[in-house]
Amino acid sequence: MSIPTETTRSTAPAPDRTTAGGVTTADVAAAVRQAVADGLLGADRPLAGFLDVRGVRDSVAGLHEAFGDVPDVLHTFAAKACALVPVLRLLAEAGMGCEVASPGELRLALDAGFPPARIVLDSPAKTRAEIHEALSLGVALNADSLAELERVDELRPTGSSSVIGLRVNPQVGAGAIGAMSTATAHSKFGVALRDPGARERVVEAFARRPWLTRLHAHVGSQGCPLPLIGRGLAALHRLAEEIDARAGRRQITSLDLGGGLPVNFEDDCVTPTYAAYVATLTAAEPALLDGRYRLVTEFGRSLLAKNGFLAARVEYVKEAGGRRVAVTHAGAQVATRTVFMPQDWPVRVSAYGPDGTPKEGPALPHDVAGPLCFAGDVVAHERPLPELAEGDWVVLHDTGAYYFSAPWAYNSLPRPGVYGCLRREDRVEFATVRTPQTVREISAESGLAHGDALVNGFG
Known part of the structure; x- marks a missing residue:
């Protein structure tokens, strides 16, 4: 979406609009x-x-089209990428859910018209009040630590409809921008799976909580190459299989894959595409998209x-x-x-x-x-x-x-x-x-x- 800066007015024809989004x-x-x-x-x-x-609607359509063969997906928009109520309402009307990371973003999502069941709350610093509100409303919640799970134990209302998950850090490394990479050895997010004893503690945490049914990971966003994201989410899938095997039943019903599709800021080309993202996940772990687990995505920057x-x-x-x-x-x-x-x-x-x-x-x-x-x-x-x-x-x-x-x-x-x-x-x-x-x-x-x-x- 630009006019070239190196010369005078562009003489090239405007690129065609596609379902990948991006305006001409x-x-x-x-x-x-x-x-x-x-x-x-x-x-x-x-x-x-x-x-x-129109470009926003095209981008949303491109996302849904790319996941068209996946049986059950909830695509949520990361509210932090554009926390403006009219924009959120446009995305809700286009078929998106909403990922929020603060009480303010939750309020914006509700005011924009997202049903609580299509909202996911992520944050590394949720207060007890925030947890109670989300679980009372039926908003999905991803705990960021084992300590937060203990708070959920205390605050979870009987009969809560909220889907509750745990964020883990697969520790697969950093992309080109360290500040945007969330699966590093020392990331503040999630439970670090490769730390001594951590994986076993995660498996045990699920074994003690039959209502804990979702796993969440987010490898990073801008600067993170698709193969790195694929490795992190393949590790998430392996952990889900291990938890189910330990439980002797299907305990994990959904995987929250986070977002993080990088954006090309060099020219008008929309790349990588959501189709390329899906192809990368399929190559990293073919079973990830086979429908055994419901999927959640949390794209933000790449949509807008x-x-x-x-x-x-x-x-x-x-x-x-x-x-x-x-x-x-x-x-x-x-x-x-x-x-x-x-x-x-x-x-x-x-x-x-x-x-x-x-x-x-x-x-x-x-x-x-x-x-x-x-x-x-x-x-x-x-x-x-x-x-x-x-x-x-x-x-x-x-x-x-x-x-x-x-x-x-x-x-x-x-x-x-x-x-x-x-x-x-x-x-x-x-x-x-x-x-x-x-x-x-x-x-x-x-x-x-x-x-x-x-x-x-x-x-």
């Missing part, structure tokens, strides 16, 4: 032009996020990233050390990972004129900087772009997951508006997902109602 270059260009015309982007609205509705983009106004252009610096309104407040880990989270950038049409001209190297008050607030270094000027727009591509939905409040910048877009034959239509935050709302969130608390609030 033409879709982005049409949306930016219409957003400027409609006033969603302007001098007083210098930053906004956009999510292509390539279906969204950010558009930011160029406020100033300056020279520094012989390099052009475009100061824009998109920085670490929306692209936090990109700013602090640019080697792992690069974004593609393209240029548009003040009227929202793709900019043309010889490509010059630009630093694309953000508005935050620290020197490292740069989203792209020496990026070849047509010469930028005040009032132009830059688009950050493949940012439909995490970027505009998980803002950082540094410098108390307002959260940008977010809009769903749907391209018709002759125009693009928009629906407000989140209204741009006002400075008054920032003040209210920052304790305005208790403004005198530290001056005369102690009696």
Whole structure:
């Protein structure tokens, strides 16, 4: 979903939309032009996020199609990837469940209309109150440790309909981004299966709890190659077989495979695909998808990233050390990972004129900087772009997951508006997902109602 950054406007035909998702270059260009015309982007609205509705539905369809031969699967969306109620409701309407990792995400999922039975609660730090609420509602719960299972023993209501599982760490190693790899030797998540005595303790924990019927593992996400994910989930399957053999019956009824399909941020191509993911799992352990166990998936980034983009106004252009610096309104407040880990989270950038049409001209190297008050607030270094000027727009591509939905409040910048877009034959239509935050709302969130608390609030 981009316009190439190395040259002027692309002369290649726009790629066809597929059920794998991802919006086309033409879709982005049409949306930016219409957003400027409609006033969603302007001098007083210098930053906004956009999510292509048809692209999201296509991505969901591609996921279901890839698992079409698997008898029983619940596909859940990882709410942290875009914790906005209208987006969650769109995904619920498209047939997804929801994976949540906090009380806030659980509230959002319920408000978005997900039935409790299609919600899965994961978190390494669940309080007793969170556990009790989930089990009372009938929300599925994956315990992250043996100690958490002991809390579940105390809190599980009689007749609870919640499916309860245990997360294990197969310890198969890290991908290219250590911070996104959750099956390492020292990961904070799950029960580390290769630690001395751990596997036996897990098997015994299931033997003592007939209601414990699910196993969960998540190898990691961005930077984790498919073969690594396949090895981790094959290990999960072997553990399920061992638990069933020890129990002398079929105790494990479902396997939660986590998510983690990486996203290609280098160009428009949607790769790897969900079909490639399924093929990898089949090769790693053919019985994993044969229907003996119900499966749960928890994809997030791969469903939305390539279906969204950010558009930011160029406020100033300056020279520094012989390099052009475009100061824009998109920085670490929306692209936090990109700013602090640019080697792992690069974004593609393209240029548009003040009227929202793709900019043309010889490509010059630009630093694309953000508005935050620290020197490292740069989203792209020496990026070849047509010469930028005040009032132009830059688009950050493949940012439909995490970027505009998980803002950082540094410098108390307002959260940008977010809009769903749907391209018709002759125009693009928009629906407000989140209204741009006002400075008054920032003040209210920052304790305005208790403004005198530290001056005369102690009696």
